Structure formats: C-alpha cells, structure tokens
Amino acid sequence: MSGAAEHxxxxxxxxxxxxxxxxxxxxxxxxxxxLMFGAAALLPVLGxxxxxxxxxxxxxxxxxxxxxxxxxxxxxxxxxxxxxFFGIGMYVVGAGLPYMPFxxxxxxxxxxxxxLAAVVGLATLRISGVYFVIFTLGLAELVRQIVAWAxxxxxxxxxxxxxLSISDSAMYWLLLGLxxxxxxxxxxxGRSRLxxxxxxxxxxxxVAVHCGINTAxxxxxxxxxxxxxxxxxxxxxxxxWSYVEPSIxxxxxxxxxxxxxxxxGGVHRLWGPLVGVIPFTLLWxxxxxxxxxxxxxLLGACFxxxxxxxPRGVVGLLEDLVRGHVGxxxxxxxxxxxxxxxxx
Amino acid sequence: MxxxxxxxxxxxxxxxxxxxxxxxxxxxxxxxxxxxxxxGLIGPNGSGKTTMLNMISGALxxxxxxxxxxxxxxxxxxASEIAVRGIARTxxxxxxxxxxxxxxxxxxxxxxxxxxxxxxxxxxxARDLLQRVGLRGADDASVAALTYIDQKRVELARALASDPExxxxxxxxxxxxxxxxxxxxALIEQIRADNRTIVIVEHVMxxxxxxxxxxxxxxxxMKIAEGTPKSVLADAEVIRAYLGDADA
Amino acid sequence: MGVIxxxxxxxxxxxxxxxxxxxxxxxxxxxxxxxxxxxVCGAFGAVWFFTAYKxxxxxxxxxxxxxxxxxxxxxxRVMILPLVRRAKSQGQLEVDSILATFGLSFMAIGILLAxxxxxxxxxxxxxxxFVILGQPYALNRIVAFLCAAVLCAGLYIWLHHxxxxxxxxxxxxxxxxAGLVGINVARTSSFAFALGGAVSASGxxxxxxxxxxxxxxxxxFTLKALVIVIMGGVGDIRGAIIASFIxxxxxxxxxxYLDPGLTLAAAYMLFIVxxxxxxxxxxxxRSS
Numbered sequence: 001m002s003g004a005a006e007h008x009x010x011x012x013x014x015x016x017x018x019x020x021x022x023x024x025x026x027x028x029x030x031x032x033x034x035l036m037f038g039a040a041a042l043l044p045v046l047g048x049x050x051x052x053x054x055x056x057x058x059x060x061x062x063x064x065x066x067x068x069x070x071x072x073x074x075x076x077x078x079x080x081x082x083x084x085f086f087g088i089g090m091y092v093v094g095a096g097l098p099y100m101p102f103x104x105x106x107x108x109x110x111x112x113x114x115x116l117a118a119v120v121g122l123a124t125l126r127i128s129g130v131y132f133v134i135f136t137l138g139l140a141e142l143v144r145q146i147v148a149w150a151x152x153x154x155x156x157x158x159x160x161x162x163x164l165s166i167s168d169s170a171m172y173w174l175l176l177g178l179x180x181x182x183x184x185x186x187x188x189x190g191r192s193r194l195x196x197x198x199x200x201x202x203x204x205x206x207v208a209v210h211c212g213i214n215t216a217x218x219x220x221x222x223x224x225x226x227x228x229x230x231x232x233x234x235x236x237x238x239x240x241w242s243y244v245e246p247s248i249x250x251x252x253x254x255x256x257x258x259x260x261x262x263x264x265g266g267v268h269r270l271w272g273p274l275v276g277v278i279p280f281t282l283l284w285x286x287x288x289x290x291x292x293x294x295x296x297x298l299l300g301a302c303f304x305x306x307x308x309x310x311p312r313g314v315v316g317l318l319e320d321l322v323r324g325h326v327g328x329x330x331x332x333x334x335x336x337x338x339x340x341x342x343x344x
Numbered sequence: 345m346x347x348x349x350x351x352x353x354x355x356x357x358x359x360x361x362x363x364x365x366x367x368x369x370x371x372x373x374x375x376x377x378x379x380x381x382x383x384g385l386i387g388p389n390g391s392g393k394t395t396m397l398n399m400i401s402g403a404l405x406x407x408x409x410x411x412x413x414x415x416x417x418x419x420x421x422x423a424s425e426i427a428v429r430g431i432a433r434t435x436x437x438x439x440x441x442x443x444x445x446x447x448x449x450x451x452x453x454x455x456x457x458x459x460x461x462x463x464x465x466x467x468x469x470a471r472d473l474l475q476r477v478g479l480r481g482a483d484d485a486s487v488a489a490l491t492y493i494d495q496k497r498v499e500l501a502r503a504l505a506s507d508p509e510x511x512x513x514x515x516x517x518x519x520x521x522x523x524x525x526x527x528x529x530a531l532i533e534q535i536r537a538d539n540r541t542i543v544i545v546e547h548v549m550x551x552x553x554x555x556x557x558x559x560x561x562x563x564x565x566m567k568i569a570e571g572t573p574k575s576v577l578a579d580a581e582v583i584r585a586y587l588g589d590a591d592a
Numbered sequence: 593m594g595v596i597x598x599x600x601x602x603x604x605x606x607x608x609x610x611x612x613x614x615x616x617x618x619x620x621x622x623x624x625x626x627x628x629x630x631x632v633c634g635a636f637g638a639v640w641f642f643t644a645y646k647x648x649x650x651x652x653x654x655x656x657x658x659x660x661x662x663x664x665x666x667x668x669r670v671m672i673l674p675l676v677r678r679a680k681s682q683g684q685l686e687v688d689s690i691l692a693t694f695g696l697s698f699m700a701i702g703i704l705l706a707x708x709x710x711x712x713x714x715x716x717x718x719x720x721x722f723v724i725l726g727q728p729y730a731l732n733r734i735v736a737f738l739c740a741a742v743l744c745a746g747l748y749i750w751l752h753h754x755x756x757x758x759x760x761x762x763x764x765x766x767x768x769x770a771g772l773v774g775i776n777v778a779r780t781s782s783f784a785f786a787l788g789g790a791v792s793a794s795g796x797x798x799x800x801x802x803x804x805x806x807x808x809x810x811x812x813f814t815l816k817a818l819v820i821v822i823m824g825g826v827g828d829i830r831g832a833i834i835a836s837f838i839x840x841x842x843x844x845x846x847x848x849y850l851d852p853g854l855t856l857a858a859a860y861m862l863f864i865v866x867x868x869x870x871x872x873x874x875x876x877x878r879s880s
Contacts (some may be wrong), residue, residue, distance in 0.1 A: 076683070076684075078687060078690055078691060080694070123864055123868065126868060127867060127871045129683070129687070130686055130690075131806070131822065131867065133623075134623075134815070134819075134822070134863075135860075135863065137625065137811065137814070137815060137861065138811065138812070138815040138856060138859075141811065141812065141856055142856050142857055142860050145857055146854070146857055148853060149853050149857075152853070153851075254830045256694075259691075263691075291705065294702065294706065295702070296698055296699070296702030296705060297698075297699050297700055297703060297704075297706065300695050300696065300697070300698030300701075302697075303691075303698065304671075304692065304695070304696065305693045307688065307695060308674070308692070
C-alpha cells in the first residue's frame, strides 16, 4: 500500500488483520502515547509522596472517566452508575481476601461487574436512553442496599477490613497499566466493526437499524466493557483503604465526579477525559481543603457550568479554536478518530 | 410477464392492516412481488404507501396480517433482521450520517447487512458503487457538502452496498429535473438488470410507465387497482382517486 | 391485611410526587432528576413550620406550595429554557435536561446540608393510633393519605374539566400541534413545570408527617417517582396514581416480610418487570 492510498483510507476500511499497519499519523500518535506513559510511570521515582498520592487519584479517575466515555461518548447515554460497579469491585476484594489471592479476586470482580452490566444493559438498552439513565441513577444505591442486606443476613458487619498492603508505587503502576489497557481497548474498538457500528448509531439510529445493525447488542457489549473496567478499578484500589465501607465504595459522589471529569474534558475523543481529570483532580484537592463544608454545592455548580458553557468539553473548545470557528460545521467527529483533520 | 404465482413470489403481503389509534393507515392490503420485477406502489398523498413500505422494511409492525419473504413470516421481525435477510431501502427524506464521509456512508450499508464485507474489499466495493451512482471522486467529501440529489445517490449506493435481493425506493425520483430523471431511471434499470427485485413508491408517472412491470394502486389505505401501468392509469377509479370526481 | 392498608396509605401519598414528576416530564418534557430534592424541600419546609411555629403541616402546605411553585417556575425559566432553545432534537434536550437537573440536585443537596445539617429531621404530629377494621394505624398516615387523595382528585378534575387543564393535556400529547392551535407552549411548559414542582413539594410536606427526612434522601424519592411514572405510562395521571398504589403495596410487603432495608430493591424489581413486559407502562401508548 502506498503512503498516499493509505492516508486516504479511513480506519473503518481496514480489516482487523491490517489493524496493526498504522498510518503515519497513527504512528506518531502511538509514539507520543508511549512517551507520555513512560514519563507518567516515572512519578514514583521522584519520591514525592503527596504528588504520588495525587497521581494515584488521577490515574484512577482517568481509567474511570475514559471507560465511562467508551460507552457514553458514542451512544450519548449518560450512565450514572459508575459507583455501583466500582463498589462491587471493592467489595469482592474486601469480602474475598481472606479466601482467595488478590489477582484472582480482581478477575472475579471483573466478571461480577460484567454480569451486572449485561443484566442492566439487556433490560434497559433495548428501549430508550431515558430509562437507562434512570436505572443507572439508583443502581449504586440499590447494590449498596442489597450488599448491606446480604451482610445483615449473613451476620457480618457491613464494613470490611482489607488487610493487604500494596505500596503506593505499585498501585500507581497498576492503575497506569490499566489506563493503558483502556486506551488500547478503545483504540481497537474504534478500528473494529463494533466501533463503526457505534459511529453509525450515534449519527442516526434508524439508518443503523436498516443497515442490519443490532443496535441493542452493540450498546450492551460496549456497556459491559465499560463497566468491567470500573469494577476492576474498584478491586485494584481496595487495598488503599484498610477499611472499606458501603458509603465509600458506593459513594454517589464518585459517579458524579467521573461524569464531570469526562464532560469537562470532552467525550468525543478517547483522550478527552484525561484532559478533564487532571485539572479537576487538582481543583478538587484545593476546594476540599479550603471549603470543606461547601463541596457539594461547588460540585453541583461546576457541573452546571460545564453543561451550560462547555458542553463539548475542553477538547471541543480546543478543536473549535483550531478550526477557527464555533460549532464546527455540524460534524461531531467520531469518538475514535484520533485527532484527524484531513477528513472534511 | 411475471404473474405473482406462488413459486415466483419473493414477497407476499397478505391482509396487512395498520392502525394508529383510530386511524387506519393501511387497510387489508394484499399483493405479491415476483423475482426481478419492478413493482410500482402508487396512489394519492396519504394513501398509506410509505406506511406499507415501512412495514415491509420492518420500521413498523402490522396491526394484523402477514408479510412473507420467500415464505418466511417477517411481519414481527426487527428491521435489522429484515435488512440482513436482504431487503434494503431508501427514505422519503434522505437520511445521511453527517459525521461520516461519503465513502463511509456507503460502506455503512455493506458491513452488517445481507452481505458483509470489511477492509480492503469493502473499500473497493464502496468506491465501485459510488462510481456506479455517478459520484466518482466524492469519496472523502463530507456529506454536508453534497447537493440533495447527490445525497440521494449516496443513499442509493448505501442501500445497494448490502447486495440486497429486494430494494425499496421511497419517492427516490422526487424533485429531479428531466435530465436527472432520465439518469435516475437508467440507474434503477441497472439495478433491475443486476437481478434484484424493486418496489418503488412514486408520483412521477413517466417513471412508473417506463420502469414498472406492474402497479398496485392505493387509496385511503386500500388497494383499488392492480395491473400493468397502462391498465391501472386508465382505470376510472384510479383517476377518480387522483383527480376527484369531476374528472373521472 | 394490615400490610395492605399501610401499603395503600403509603402509595396514595406517593401519588403526589409521581403526579408532580408526571407534569414535568409529560407536559414540559423535562426529565427532572431534582424532583426528589423538591420533595425534600417541601418536607423540610413542613418540619420547619412545625418546629418553629407549631403549625400543622396541613397549614404548612399553604406556605410550601406557592414557594415551590415560584422556585420551579424560576428554575424552568432560567435553567431549562436555554436548553430547550439550544437543543436540536428531543433526544438532545433529554440528555441536556438530565444533566442540568442532575447538577441542580447536587447543588440543592449541598444547600440543604448547609442549612439543616446532615441529621435526620422528624417531628411528631398526629402520631396517635386510629383504628380501622380492628387494627390500629397511625393517624398521621391516614391524614396524609386523605390530603393526598383530595389533592390528586382536585388535580384530575382540573386537568380534565377545565380549559387550562386541557391546554396542559394538549401540550403533553403533541407540543407542535398544540402550538399550531394557538397554545403558548413555552408558557404552558413553564406552568406545568412549576405546578409539578409544587405538587412534589406538597407530597414531601405530607410524607414528612410520618417519615424521617435527611438532606440526601432526594435521590431515592426521585427514583421512586420515576419508576411510578414509567410504570403508569407517561401522559396519564390515572396511571401514575394506580402505579403509586402498586409501589406502596410492594414496598410495604417487602419491608414487612423481607427487610425494611430493601425498599429500593422493591422499586427496582417493579421497574425491571415493567421494562421486560410492558415498557410503555400500564396506560402508555406503545410507540410504533
């Protein structure tokens, strides 16, 4: 394939076998990404414990926000259930640690999250986006209630001791690795038939259906992938607190923060959420230190500001600047076209 | 001349009715579609033609009656399944995928439908189709930049991309000037020459006369005539339906 | 038997919050995720009136309802209308209004926390037993139910027998057609949104007579209201009322025979059943 012909071919045209053949632009993106991850991996080496702790938060929220975007970006369905899956991951580890090794529990958490996501998805994604949002709104609270009830029935207390020590550095690298995995998965999906199907669905679901796409199945698969990552994250960070409680694990603030960060960054690019996570985490450190009593109000206010004034996120703003006008000729670029500007 | 006898029938519509609350949009319609024929579904505005088409493509479900594709009941099948079984369509108001290029719009039809392609094969096939509908060179353009007519061509190419057995054209020739009309009619003839079966909903009588082997005329949801274009267009009741009593 | 009566009493009182949301979603077409917070505000209002002025919640309604009406009117005008104008499709409006009301609900929770702190608030009003069919029930539950019944009946009559109510129903059926026959859709939607908020708040005031409230309970009420509205079918107030009873009964049954901590699970169970069997709800119209 000549360079010119390759450049003309959009990613969806390449079969999976040719997926490993990258266009020049994609090669550059890959190198940049590897360099960035390499640089990020050096953080623990610097020896600053405070910054490492922030780094862990950033890495964790990057995974959560990016995997959230994997689903909610292309489908425009707002999933408010991150905390439910995160909490499940935490509780699987908390409850299972006396009985099984940690790595096995992470796998169990992933499976549990995937199963719940499949059930929720199959029940709600066939119908309409509104039902989905409502269902996810209370899902964390529902799971929390069921977990509390189950423990009540079994006679154990609802808080669990997680007695496994993982150094901050190790946790950071684990989360970084997980983030890299999310990006890889997102990138592969983007080049796959599923990714193409999602772009079509995102443009016009009627057309998608008439092209033979089983839209419900595509959405469910994507939702399952997204939630599995959230569960794995919960499992991985469980050792960070030695005592895990339902209010921490299933905190509604978590779902809210993840949505804010993703929206702030922009949900139409895979790397959008990262742009939202970093400033928001830093901002949040500042706010919760200075105004501890008003955090909820400020959180809500931030959210509203984003919804009203930067609906396409910082990434959207940047793209408008680059293209020189606001509104971008109506083309909301597909989620998985990484930074391409050669298409009209 | 295909006569719609059972062995030749690709599609059978049997007693199909569609109610929207109190409104009966389609009333006990029955007809058959033979292999490789071009069937015209005509009638005045509001007679239920597009509703009928929507039921065949699966966008709507009949309130009663059955639709059989090669003897298999597809009345309750979801539209995606019907597309996979080989029925493709265009829409009365063109539906483009705005954030995809022209080529991707066409390719969209060829990945999940009746025939599935991917990669280089899909790429070449889609470019080929674009050329056939007269849009060579527009591959990487944005669909927003195209004229309405060109968008219609893209939609046709998208429908053909899945290699369908049956093509449903919903007023695809509407709004064309005489030259465009001639090209459009030639295109549809080409599609028939590809051994496909076509149902066209149209108001352009010239096209009906030159393209259709048979016509089914609807009025107020019911079938009022069936036969060759020449015979139905001379039918008194058909004339009355279109022009009113004074001219019958 | 006792379970049934308590369930009915509870369900009837839930009806108000469901009808409130019904007005906002069915007419103004706004999925208001902050409606639970409106309810909690109504409850807190009643608590405040009672503890500060020793006023019965029934009198508190007189203060709470207009306040809620005005507040929701302002919210619609200031927050929702810009979204309506900006939205290019109903789908986008739904997403935007969900996000906006979600953010609003967090702010509201924060404000309530700042004003009232994080503890549960309760007061004792009419907590005397009243005997029905040989079993004692809390009088406050009965009174709350009766008030809710009166209010719901009033609303139903208003919606179906007055011109103004007809306007609301017309907009809920088809906003563009309603606009074509001369109805000011924007003003009707604002009114419906404000009215919905007022009804939800009144529901909260009545519920406060026998339930304890804290600032964070809003979400749970929003959810229950949503489940009821979906169960009943968007667009018909009778559906919401019947569904409220179903939820009240189910919840009471689950709380009595299984565990009081599983009430949300009960609501979700109903939700799943409806989604699987009849997604358009009891009285809803199946969209083709």
